Amino acid sequence: MATANTTYSGEKIFEGAQDFLPMNGTDYVELYVGNAKQAAHYYKSAFGFQSVAYAGLETGLKDRVSYVLQQDKIRLVLTSPLKEGGPINEHISKHGDGVKVIALWVDDATKAWEETTKRGAESCMEPHREEDEHGYVVKSGIKTYGETLHIFVERSNYNGVFLPGFQKWDTDFNPPVVGLKYIDHMVGNVGWGEMNKWCEFYEKVMGFTQLVSFDDKDISTDYTALMSKVMSNGTGRIKFPINEPAEGRRKSQIEEYIEFYNGAGVQHVALATDNIIETITALRARGVEFLKVPEVYYDDVLDRVGEIDEDLEPLKNLNILIDRDDEGYLLQIFTKPVLDRPTMFFEIIQRKGAQSFGKGNFKALFEAIEREQELRNTL
Template sequence: MSTLDTTSLKLPKENLEAEDFLPLLGTDYIELYVGNAKQAAHYYMAAWGFQPVAYAGLETGLKDRVSYVVQQDKIRLMLTSPLRPGGEINKHIDSHGDGVKSIALWVDDATKSYEETVKRGAESYHAPIQKEDKEGAVVLSGIHTYGETVHIFVERKNYKGVFMPGFRPWNPHYRPSDVGLKYVDHMVGNVGWNEMNKWCEFYAKVMGFAQLVSFDDKDISTEYTALMSKVMSNGNGRIKFPINEPADGRKKSQIEEYIEFYNGAGVQHMALATDNIIETVAALRDRGVEFLTVPSSYYEDLLDRVGEIDEDLLPLKELGILVDRDDEGYLLQIFTKPILDRPTMFIEIIQRKGAKSFGKGNFKALFEAIEREQESRGTL
């Protein structure tokens, strides 16, 4: 299993308009507040091929919570549950259900990252703190973003341990094979009416991001629903945050449904990259992961729309994988149904063959598929 490189990097700049003063080196981990961390960890291992890494709880001196850390290549998830009634975690779960609390960003200097963002207007989540054990030290700081989501800046260049101080290695007998997931491609946030520009400006002003692309209700609409989206990226392109807001339509859009059931703004989906989407999706499907489906007619003129591709059309059609092309290449993508009881968070699997875009040509087919699911839930 690969681990995150903990050395400082001078990364080439991809998004030339980004000020990129932090800078960010990558996604360190994603923390989800969940009702039962032990069972959630088993789900991500059994269904998604994540490997057990670290644990913190009563046995490590924590009295109020328990956390399991699982990893697949460069993707790390921390699953956290409360151990007692009351408190922040219970309140979060009661309001939102299971969901992403923290998007932790790997930085060279967590203190500088905190100071730079707070002086530019970020609301502090917590000031820099240093955690130490015999393996070294990790510095953490945090700021608020949309809804109750936070960004944690993680500085781990002086740490050689399994995850961070306060955790111990977690070595259960059960270690399922991975499914070929590599890294976090992007993380999508849903915000309320007329809030998209506010949060895009936040990422530009506070974190030095720049806009990569925008989509309006003409790009992302069906007969019934519409939404607006802008994609913000840091300078090296390792962190990409599309921000969605609802737009006027005849019926309730997926963004409105999300905000209703999540009770506010939050992370809508994680897009996880693979080098072989056919193998990855086939393995996930065999393990019980359910995906949105599009009509077979989508594939009838696919090659006319996107040109020649390396993959055979038959397995793409059989698995329901979508294809889109931009000026730099093409991409393949597919979206799960909501992976939680509430119709909130889902996961995207994406394979890029040169393309830097986000599948604009698939929006209509995708959102019609989402509408079919909404209709079945009675929330369209």
């Protein structure tokens, strides 16, 4: 029985990946938000992120402001417009707060752009150098589902706090971290019939491989259904599940997301921890709200998943879900939407060897989501 925490080295572990586009991991995730200063306070207070860098009027920017937050290997950039009109305002008006950029750390941003665009990706940023007194970075980018972008960041020649144009952001208020380590995966919701298109995009354009597929028989309740495929690069450091709706008796969570986000986009970000009990205890104490499953879920969960290292009672008290695959088991829990629109949320996950995504929890999880949809009158 595998009980060690799952980590992903630089070695290839998924043989199906072509890996013509070497990637070191997620560099940062940028959200366009209505008020970056207040959003930064929320992610610091509620999730334990730390102040890192800032760019705005004081650094010479006239049209926008960005705050950079970090916890271990997770880096968030929160960006707001400073003037009316323009693409950031348009994005927020259409989608609400949401993920605009999934930045990928690469050794060669020029080659990454060349390899992906020659395979059919639409460019959003040609390779170019950005520099200041701390060195330079090379950035390039391509478009993906909805209005989401992948920006390739080459930073081996840069020693600054984040990127050129940013200054160190010192604050007196830095609540303790809660044990979040790295981004385990990021899930994209796409429209009817679009899942295979975007899975093929990640396979052909970026060299990913499909790890697992779930159809509406795997992910369904009495009312709603969806389909999902998980794409990963060869090292397993970057995993992108892609969801699409499936026919059900009522409106699924994917349909609800697409209605309120006005199109495809990032549904949730899964953040890894080495001690989910401590992490969730801290998050709940700070006001983070999580989905709840009925207590009967725990009556036979150990019959299904077998022996685990943790005592069941604290997991039950915190509503943490458990699942097992051939490699080990995992512990996971999902926040309620962290925005006014029922769109983006977070998953907290601890892997004890497992490389799967909690298939055994789908029914309980989606019934919990449906209860929230019923309260929102969107089911």
